[in-house]
Amino acid sequence: MTLSPAPIAPAPAPLLIRGARPYGEDVQDVLVEDGLISAVGTDLPNPGDVEEIEGDGCILLPGLVDLHTHLREPGGEEAETVETGTRAAARGGFTAVHAMANTNPVADTAGVVEQVLRRGEDAAWCAVHPIGAVTVGLAGERLAELESMASSKARVRVFSDDGKCVHDPVLMRRALEYVKTFDGVIAQHAQDPRLTEGAQMHEGRVSAELGLTGWPSVAEESIIARDVLLAEHVGSRLHVCHLSTAGSVEIVRWAKLRGVDVTAEVTPHHLLLTDEEARGYDALYKVNPPLRTQADVEAVRAGLADGTIDIVATDHAPHPQDAKDREWDTAAFGMTGLETALSIVQSTMVDTGAMSWRDVARVLSEKPSLIARDDSQGRPIREGEVANLLLWDPRPRRRVDTAEHASRSHNSPFAGTELPGANRLTLLAARPTVREGRIVERESAAGAAGEC
Structure with missing residues (x-):
């Protein structure tokens, strides 16, 4: 049984994530095209006019x-x-x-x-x-x-x-x-x-x-x-x-x-x-x-x-x-x-x-x-899968500031606490929803991503 992901339009631009570590393991490049992971490997060639995102030191997760x-x-x-x-x-x-x-x-x-x-x-x-x-x-x-x-x-x-x-x-x-x-x-x-x-x-x-x-x-x-x-x-x-x-x-x-x-x-x-x-x-x-x-x-x-x-x-x-x-x-x-x-x-x-x-x-x-019997999410990071991905940098440390949170409410017990890690990129069916911790509004979804 498949639960369909939320519909996304227009079609997202292709991305090439360079040098991240899927699952924290070996360094790999991941090419995302037409909503899917189209290639995973080392030193992948840029097919041309594809935005590259530097993933050095970052963990790539579903x-x-x-x-x-x-x-x-x-x-x-x-x-x-x-x-x-x-x-x-x-x-x-x-x-x-x-x-x-x-x-x-x-x-x-x-x-x-x-x-x-x-x-x-x-x-x-x-x-x-x-x-x-x-x-x-x-x-x-x-x-x-x-x-x-x-x-x-x-x-x-x-x-x-x-x-x-x-x-x-x-x-x-x-x-x-x-x-x-x-x-x-x-x-x-x-x-x-x-x-x-x-x-x-x-x-x-x-x-x-x-x-x-x-x-x-x-x-x-x-x-x-x-x-x-x-x-x-x-x-x-x-x-x-x-x-x-x-x-x-x-x-x-x-x-x-x-x-x-x-x-x-x-x-x-x-x-x-x-x-x-x-x-x-x-x-x-x-x-x-x-x-x-x-x-x-x-x-x-x-x-x-x-x-x-x-x-x-x-x-x-x-x-x-x-x-x-x-x-x-x-x-x-x-x-x-x-x-x-x-x-x-x-x-x-x-x-x-x-x-x-x-x-x-x-x-x-x-x-x-x-x-949940949902086979549209939690999929392996491999060729042919829908590009629902998270690029996570485990190195930074930051103090939680609920004023920066997107939630309408701010009842976090971790306000003021120093925690590790930072969200560099969230992809929903290949569309960036977050870059460098900030929500990507629809009209700016194709903007440049920062480096890890």
Whole structure:
């Protein structure tokens, strides 16, 4: 099953990327013509009148794919729109995002998911694939129109009530059985609602010292344990959203050893930040699931490195300033993440030696596409493939300035943090969407690119 990328017009000009390192390996030249990678090799000849882009010292990756993005449209345009969210995605090196269903109205019908699809096609900064709700209105009471969303133009294959847990085990079983008929997947927000009533942050020493209601690890782990058993029983696919605890890693590892068809994701912020950040009561660090302990951070890093955790997904959750600029207990949960994701993965996993750049391609491009059954993205860097590409320079270091971000919201916990790496070029079906970290507007898309 192929999900078509957003239509691009006019035809992009040919490009020759010189001396980059695909997947961080051997230096190669890559020629891009007519929307495709037309040649890969050393010392490729310039066929004439082709713009050359210097890639010396840069890593060439397949365009990144985010399986967990909140674009907020329809209904939440004060925080984000498909236009602003996909511009942010392009700046982060993404050529495809999967938009979560907790919009207003909820994406629980074919009409709403097709509306999101059309907005993505109109924006054309990256491919936008709607995620359908599991239950009507995310209420957890009855199944949404799964089949109609799957057979619609949007061809939905990922379903999630993210933001809320499908906590009823009978309903979860039925959802798993239903999506199995068209090779869909349920992406579960693992949070037992009874164990997290009024919860504000991770339950532990820091929450006790701060006097904030704790969010126990078992609230996540118990749902994952239940659901992997249900998936095994039904023989269906399960995806665990934003896994955050050491215990969750062990449960997923155990399930995979049993042959359960389960995949899992970790967010960039759970790879780096801990519950210690809450000590300043800055609601930028308030997120669902909450930031955990250093031991949990180390466990999810190890799980990502050894393949227990399959992918990195941003859980990009924009909020207007007044939803965050308030007391901790009344502030919204969530962080932006599209524009800093790869820098954090580089810092926590590549620069530490835990993963290679080829591993990065796997967890941020290839495997997300496979989970979503989207064979238009995450493709190998080879002749004949669509040129969805990212040219990434791992050498610069910069301080995060949210005023420069393309997202409509600025609730990044990394504001002011020094992070590695810079986006030199993002190509969507061979069309530059970003050059030197800046969005390429339509009329200037053929302008000269800077050097690495």
